[in-house]
Amino acid sequence: MEETILQAIRAFDLPEGNIRADAFGNGHINRTYAVSVEGRKERYILQRINQYVFHHPDQVQENILEVTSWLRRKITQEGGDPERETLRVIPARDGKPYFLDGQENWWRMFPLVENTFSRDLPDTPELFEKCGRAFGRFQRRLNDFPAGRLHETIPNFHNTPWRMEQLEEAARKNAAGRLSEVRAELEFCRERAKWADRLVRGFEEGRLPLRVTHNDTKLNNVLLDQKTGDAICVVDLDTVMPGLMAYDFGEAIRTGACTAAEDETDLSRIDLSLELMRAYTAGFLAEVREEMTAEEIQSLPWGARMMTLENGVRFLTDYLDGDKYFAVHRPHHNLDRARAQLTLLTRMEEKWEEMLAALS
Ligand code: GN1
Ligand code: MG
Numbered sequence: 001m002e003e004t005i006l007q008a009i010r011a012f013d014l015p016e017g018n019i020r021a022d023a024f025g026n027g028h029i030n031r032t033y034a035v036s037v038e039g040r041k042e043r044y045i046l047q048r049i050n051q052y053v054f055h056h057p058d059q060v061q062e063n064i065l066e067v068t069s070w071l072r073r074k075i076t077q078e079g080g081d082p083e084r085e086t087l088r089v090i091p092a093r094d095g096k097p098y099f100l101d102g103q104e105n106w107w108r109m110f111p112l113v114e115n116t117f118s119r120d121l122p123d124t125p126e127l128f129e130k131c132g133r134a135f136g137r138f139q140r141r142l143n144d145f146p147a148g149r150l151h152e153t154i155p156n157f158h159n160t161p162w163r164m165e166q167l168e169e170a171a172r173k174n175a176a177g178r179l180s181e182v183r184a185e186l187e188f189c190r191e192r193a194k195w196a197d198r199l200v201r202g203f204e205e206g207r208l209p210l211r212v213t214h215n216d217t218k219l220n221n222v223l224l225d226q227k228t229g230d231a232i233c234v235v236d237l238d239t240v241m242p243g244l245m246a247y248d249f250g251e252a253i254r255t256g257a258c259t260a261a262e263d264e265t266d267l268s269r270i271d272l273s274l275e276l277m278r279a280y281t282a283g284f285l286a287e288v289r290e291e292m293t294a295e296e297i298q299s300l301p302w303g304a305r306m307m308t309l310e311n312g313v314r315f316l317t318d319y320l321d322g323d324k325y326f327a328v329h330r331p332h333h334n335l336d337r338a339r340a341q342l343t344l345l346t347r348m349e350e351k352w353e354e355m356l357a358a359l360s
Pocket of ligand 2 (some may be wrong): 216236265
């Protein structure tokens with residue numbers, strides 16, 4: 001085992017004994033290990049936080065600690081098992097919710113939630129409905145959390161008009177000389193500028209309440225119980241921030257109710273599955289409808305449209321910038337992703353009436 005990993009593990013108060021650490025999971029952002037102590041059955045997750053994405057790992061950890069402590073209390077009150085239904089931050093020996101080593105690496109530890117699995121794609125509407133329930137429950141339990149207390153760890157994350165400005169700036173700079181390739185996509189985005197501020201304006205005008213949002217509501221961030229198949233725990237709390245309910249709902253629909261991959265090049269395969277959207281919506285609203293305002297419920301389909309536009313805009317911006325933010329695995333990868341998102345958005349616009357009807 002690398003000395004830095006061993007040193008990090010020793011910064012946390014684990015039981016005595018021989019330690020082993022194995023690479024774990026398939027995350028693209030943080031480095032993750034499963035840690036065990038000889039002769040003990042409990043395991044731990046050790047992660048090195050990616051500082052290129054998160055400039056203030058201490059603030060990320062403070063957010064996670066606040067939110068998970070709140071969730072633990074709620075789960076206990078409801079008679080649930082907080083050890084399985086939320087993450088628990090294990091403090092370092094000095095009491096901090098992270099360990100900063102001598103080489104500027106930031107580490108954190110959680111108990112590993114055993115006997116669970118996750119899925120990258122919804123095999124069935126039933127599975128997607130369960131995930132909707134899990135994220136709905138997450139929102140319900142955080143309904144009375146003072147969201148403004150959380151750090152905005154990535155500023156302007158879902159400020160769609162700002163994302164549009166970034167696109168215009170990238171087009172002006174044309175840093176990678178690719179502008180002439182993307183005229184049609186740029187025009188497509190510009191035509192949507194008239195509604196890109198719809199959600200942020202709803203917040204600014206006091207019509208949409210500030211919530212705690214997860215911001216990465218992909219299916220594979222829900223742990224399912226191996227025995228019952230129930231969705232029990234929402235993980236990957238790195239981007240927990242103040243935001244709007246529509247962001248989390250929308251991101252789940254964008255990623256989970258699309259019939260093709262995020263970077264699909266055969267655009268004819270890309271569609272919005274209304275069946276999957278209805279399933280997720282039913283699960284989500286069953287948990288949290290009562291805590292929501294009427295206007296907030298109406299904003300949910302807009303979240304799906306907005307997140308799809310926003311990701312298209314971000315991929316296009318990164319393509320123009322020369323692939324600086326998103327990891328690319330082939331030439332034109334960001335352009336392929338942008339085209340796939342804009343195609344999905346077109347399908348959503350065509351099915352808009354049905355999307356609105358999915359709420360009832
Ligand atoms: C990034 O790496 P991943 O898949 O968790 C990005 C999301 C994008 C997504 C698009 C912190 O998320 O906002 O929607 O890529 N996360 C960050 O694939 O920028
Ligand atoms: Mg993530």
